[in-house]
Amino acid sequence: MSEPTEPPWTAEQVQGLAPDASSFTAARKLAGASGWSATGHGGTPAGLWGLCKGSGSNPYQICIDLTEPAYRCSCPSRKFPCKHALALLLRWSAGQVAADEPPQWMTEWTTSRGARAVKKAEQAAAPRTEAQERAAQRRADKRAESVAAGIAELRTWLSDQVRHGIAGLDQAGYRPFEQVAARLVDAQAPGLAAAVRRLAPVPSSGPGWEQRLLAELSLLHLLAGAAASPDGLPDDLAATVSSRVGHAVTTEQVLAGPPVRDRWQVVGTRDDTEDKLTSRRVWLRGRDTGRPALVLSFAMPGQALPVDLVLGTELDADLTYYPGAAPLRALVAARHGTPRACPVPGPAQTVAQALDEVSAALAGDPWLFQWPVLLRGVLAPGSPWHLVDPDGDALPLDPSLGEPWRLAAVAGGHEITLAAEWGPTGLRPLAVYDGTEVARA
Known part of the structure; x- marks a missing residue:
């Protein structure tokens, strides 16, 4: 029997994979339905598979490589991932998929993927004429x-x-x-x-x-x-x-840079859509180094954004930064173990410490228009609202975002840890931590 694979994703993480809301709604319904068979997880690389009864005589074969993730389903859907793959992930995250040895059709898929990856790497490494x-x-x-x-x-x-x-x-x-x-x-x-x-x-x-x-x-x-x-x-x-x-830097060039190993905390995320292109900004902060990092990804309509960096978790990993005078954007070069929950990120900054960090970054890159901060303090209502730290220093919240009632409800008048983007118009809250759990701000 294959070694069990600890499900690293919650239903919220699976939802982040869905190409649209209707796909996730259909997947939730399908996950609780009958008609599933031959499901399992395990193997190398870590995978997930299953058969789901469809409209035809043969069930759909669903294969998922959990390391990327990557998907394959024999259904005719053009959505990626389809509702069957999402439903299988939901069943797995709920503990309804047992560890097992992968069937032949799963092994054939992972083998072919590995062969294509090797060929692609060889082509990339081949010297140009x-x-x-x-x-x-x-x-x-x-x-x-x-x-x-x-x-x-x-x-x-x-x-x-x-x-x-x-x-x-x-x-x-x-x-x-x-x-x-x-x-x-x-x-x-x-x-x-x-x-x-x-x-x-x-x-x-x-x-x-x-x-x-x-x-x-x-x-x-x-x-x-x-x-x-x-x-x-x-x-x-x-x-x-x-x-x-606007000159691009290749992934190979970034990964060739010096790695920075730390316990990287996923302190905040933000999705934006412009000209049909969706971007995801994932803000990390090193627990030991205190360094911030930005992992940026993009998706066209119908594509899912990666969910391997989950809000409120911490991972032991090597990051390599894009070159620059104030390095911020980075890539995850290597992972050491699996992510774990991080209900209290830190160490949190005072307002003075955060502004010192921002000043140093602007000295290197005066064209920065946002910088991640992790602040500890109490919300103070006003026009605009402020976050007041234990030293009595305060920073305003961006008034263009409206009244922060959700943030105020989570805080409940108590001291909180707030992950936010600091820019010329104020703080843009990303996530709030109350000491036991994390909530999107």
Whole structure:
């Protein structure tokens, strides 16, 4: 008999895998239905399998590789994962799937996956031919020319804003910014395009918008100037500027960096959708090093985001950071053991400690617009609400989020640990810890 695999996921984690709400609703109904047979979990790599009666004469075969996770189902659904895979995961998380030896059809699937992974790794490791090297260099040179032209156009536009004045921008809407951003996308500088788009709401943001817009234009001017002359910059700052422009760093390059091993606490998560692309931000904090880290993932419509980093858990792992002057984004390079519950993350910061950390990060990367903090304190109502730490120092909550009634209900007037993103408009709560459990803020 195969060794039992401890179910690491709750029903909430399984729900995070669902491509849409209807799939999870159908999966919950299916998980409690009859018609399941030959279910089991175990094997190497750790897997989950089962047969589920469908509309035809043959049951659907469901295979799940728990290490990624990855799925296969013989049903005709185009959703990924389908309701059958989700239902099997729900049964497993509820303790309704026993450890067993995998059947042949499960073994064949995992073997074929392993073979494809080996082939892919061999292809990636294979040296490129001279022709491929020349072609890659031509593409890089062409992109560099395009980006340089885009930066030059951006600098001209920025000068025009100062020369002609910004008084009419509060009546112009988003169009002037969208036009510039579109040209930067064409110039293959998506990071600069995103920075310009972030300016668009400022002129309509109320009294004082002129000062706020000028401050943002100044930062963009600083970035454009640095991007135009990167050779004189220190290596870490040059890497930051390159990433802000929109140059991608490969996974292989990141994983080649020095690993940082720690007991990484998953202190907060946030999902955002823009232009049909969903992003998931998972904030980690090292229990021993105190270092923050951001693991970022993306999914197109119909795809599920990864759920291997679960809010309120802690994992012993190696992280490698993306290069930069204020390293924050990272990849999980290696795991040492399975995650465990972490109802009280820490050590928590005082307001002064958090602001010192933010200041140091901004000194390295002045274009940062959010930074993770883990604060201990009491909520104080007001306009806006504040979190007050034991020293009496306070930080405001972002007033654009509305009244934080859910957060106040969880806190109940008591001291809490709050994971949040700190930015120019205040704290954006992510999760709250009361000492026994975690709740999304």
